[in-house]
Structure formats: C-alpha cells, structure tokens
C-alpha cells in the first residue's frame with residue numbers, strides 16, 4: 001500500500017479560475033450534475049451531455065450540464081462564495097473522475113493544483129492524497145458520474161457532447177476516439193465524463 005499524501009488546500013484560487021479546457025477544437029466547462037444547474041445563473045449554464053438519435057430529436061434528453069465561464073462567478077477574494085453548496089466536482093477536487101481506456105470511471109489527480117503537484121513530487125510514485133473535502137463526496141458523486149458515463153456508453157450512436165466553442169453538439173464517440181476531452185494533465189489517455 002503506497003504511503004498516503006496529506007494535502008491542504010491553500011485557497012490560491014487557481015482551480016476556480018482555469019475552468020475551461022480546450023483540445024482539438026472542443027471546449028469543455030466545469031461539469032455539473034442536473035441537480036446543480038441552479039447553483040449558477042441560467043445564462044452561465046449550458047448543456048453538457050445528451051442522449052438521443054439526434055440533438056434535434058423530440059426525445060433527446062440532457063443528462064449533464066457545464067458552466068461556460070473560465071473564471072467562476074462564485075469565486076471571491078476570501079474563497080468560494082458558496083463553499084457549503086459548491087458542486088460535487090469542486091468538493092471532489094483535486095481528485096477528478098475520468099474515463100479510463102477500457103471505459104471505466106476512475107479517480108485521478110488534476111495537476112492544475114500546484115500545491116498538490118508540489119506535494120506529489122516529494123512522495124514516491126503511487127502515493128495517494130488524503131483530503132477530507134474530497135473523501136466526503138466519494139460515495140455520493142462517483143457513482144453518479146459512473147451512471148452518466150454508463151448511459152453514454154450504452155449506445156454510443158446516441159451519445160452527444162455540447163461543444164462550448166462552437167455551440168454545437170458533437171458525437172461523444174468522436175471524443176472517446178480522439179481523447180479530446182481530457183480535463184486534467186494525467187498522461188494515461190483518460191477523459192473526464
């Protein structure tokens with residue numbers, strides 16, 4: 001068992017101000033679960049993932065959303081304005097869920113967090129971070145992400161992602177193939193659902 005890393009957020013705000021990820025013409029925002037859309041202004045929220053034969057289909061259903069801004073409107077000098085109610089992805093951070101090669105949802109570190117990056121550098125490879133803030137959402141959040149992913153993978157011909165850059169839906173399978181939606185700096189070809 002690798003030695004765990006004790007990690008403390010220093011509230012630098014970097015992770016709240018670099019929310020947009022862009023790869024190969026696809027732009028992604030902060031991922032939101034359907035029940036989290038009301039945490040942001042309506043015009044700041046866009047669809048994320050949808051299922052259906054076509055986005056124009058009457059039965060098309062949005063199953064996840066995203067926040068479209070690079071800097072979070074809830075960030076203040078002292079920290080997160082809505083800390084107690086922040087989205088699950090923020091509570092989980094800097095652990096983020098990703099789809100591994102083989103389409104399994106796993107957790108990985110987002111190395112945008114410089115503090116974590118510095119800490120990990122001091123530890124032997126394979127060490128795991130210990131963060132109370134992420135551990136308390138583990139049981140609740142990751143199964144929901146896994147369920148959304150499972151729904152997308154169930155029928156790839158009916159799975160879609162909303163590209164913030166173009167304002168258009170793109171087939172999810174194209175993203176899987178190109179691995180363009182990676183939200184973190186891990187190098188194992190993972191993508192964030």
Ligand code: SF4
Nearest residue numbers: 016072074075080090
């Ligand atoms: S909701 Fe709070 S923790 Fe999440 S990105 Fe915004 S300011 Fe940061």
Ligand code: SF4
Nearest residue numbers: 009010012013015113
């Ligand atoms: S980047 Fe890391 S240290 Fe900075 S606010 Fe985010 S979690 Fe905390």
